[in-house]
Amino acid sequence: MARILVTGGAGFIGSHLCERLLAEGNDVICVDNFLTGSPDNIAPLLANPRFTFIQQDVTNFIYVKGPLDAILHFASPASPIDYLELPIQTLKVGSLGTHKALGLAKEKGARFLLASTSETYGDPLVHPQTEDYWGNVNPIGPRGVYDEAKRFAEALTMAYHRTHGVETRIVRVFNTFGPRMRREDGRVVPNFIAQALRNEDLTVYGDGGQTRSFCYVTDLVEGILRLLRSDYALPVNIGNPREMTVLEFAKLIIALTGSRSGIAYKPLPEDDPKVRQPDITRARALLGAWEPVVAVEEGLRWTIDFFRGTSS
Numbered sequence: 001m002a003r004i005l006v007t008g009g010a011g012f013i014g015s016h017l018c019e020r021l022l023a024e025g026n027d028v029i030c031v032d033n034f035l036t037g038s039p040d041n042i043a044p045l046l047a048n049p050r051f052t053f054i055q056q057d058v059t060n061f062i063y064v065k066g067p068l069d070a071i072l073h074f075a076s077p078a079s080p081i082d083y084l085e086l087p088i089q090t091l092k093v094g095s096l097g098t099h100k101a102l103g104l105a106k107e108k109g110a111r112f113l114l115a116s117t118s119e120t121y122g123d124p125l126v127h128p129q130t131e132d133y134w135g136n137v138n139p140i141g142p143r144g145v146y147d148e149a150k151r152f153a154e155a156l157t158m159a160y161h162r163t164h165g166v167e168t169r170i171v172r173v174f175n176t177f178g179p180r181m182r183r184e185d186g187r188v189v190p191n192f193i194a195q196a197l198r199n200e201d202l203t204v205y206g207d208g209g210q211t212r213s214f215c216y217v218t219d220l221v222e223g224i225l226r227l228l229r230s231d232y233a234l235p236v237n238i239g240n241p242r243e244m245t246v247l248e249f250a251k252l253i254i255a256l257t258g259s260r261s262g263i264a265y266k267p268l269p270e271d272d273p274k275v276r277q278p279d280i281t282r283a284r285a286l287l288g289a290w291e292p293v294v295a296v297e298e299g300l301r302w303t304i305d306f307f308r309g310t311s312s
């Protein structure tokens with residue numbers, strides 16, 4: 001049992017982390033400013049005496065009373081639509097927010113885990129992506145605000161590790177889905193499910209030939225917690241290696257929802273990566289043979305049920 005702080009704890013992944021850590025008997029402090037997170041995500045946790053919520057922007061100094069064993073830094077907008085609307089906040093939370101969270105870890109002697117991203121690989125020229133690939137990122141494009149902030153966050157994390165001896169972990173999160181994604185966050189999973197449930201055409205960007213690999217959120221959380229408890233400081237990819245095209249994914253959502261929707265082709269956003277698939281050799285080797293156990297179809301059924309239940 002430990003006392004663990006989660007930044008972005010009211011977000012999609014953050015709230016699943018808080019829930020899992022509480023179920024294990026840990027004390028959890030959730031810090032979130034609700035920029036893209038939501039009070040609904042943590043509402044069921046508020047009754048738990050082991051759960052504390054602090055409403056704060058982590059780009060400002062973070063004060064926490066008492067000891068901390070670990071800090072999981074998950075605060076950030078995480079959807080391409082959000083980076084377009086919140087470019088400066090995205091850059092600030094990845095840079096200033098990571099600095100504040102690392103400073104707190106140093107002060108408390110806490111272990112620090114950074115939520116990094118497959119976006120550090122940009123539009124990758126190596127496929128599937130291994131952790132030793134340095135990436136192909138356009139720093140001045142619309143996605144650069146997220147990609148470069150996360151790359152800076154990785155650099156700062158390694159600097160605190162090397163200079164101050166902070167125990168650090170870096171997870172590179174690939175596309176993840178599940179309940180509590182925001183319906184309007186603009187990413188492909190909520191977009192397609194919401195469109196399918198309304199029997200509207202699914203908006204496939206470009207020709208739909210670009211690929212992604214989708215991981216169910218509980219598999220991601222399991223990988224993150226195994227990484228936290230490992231002794232490995234270099235980045236580790238966590239994601240589901242099953243790759244599919246966006247068009248295949250659209251057809252899968254139509255089939256699973258039983259929708260009458262068709263496909264509507266829309267322009268491809270700038271710098272949209274053409275392929276993405278994690279090489280999880282490192283995670284398998286270091287994290288007790290970790291690999292995803294939830295089939296994409298199964299996870300999608302649960303996610304569709306969530307969206308049905310909250311449909312207005």
Ligand code: UDP
Binds near residue numbers: 079080187206
């Ligand atoms: N996409 C799409 N239709 C949508 C939303 C997204 O075709 O309504 C595509 C997008 O262009 C990208 C993929 O789906 O190729 C995944 O997009 P998402 O925004 O979920 O995240 P990304 O993996 O690009 O960060």
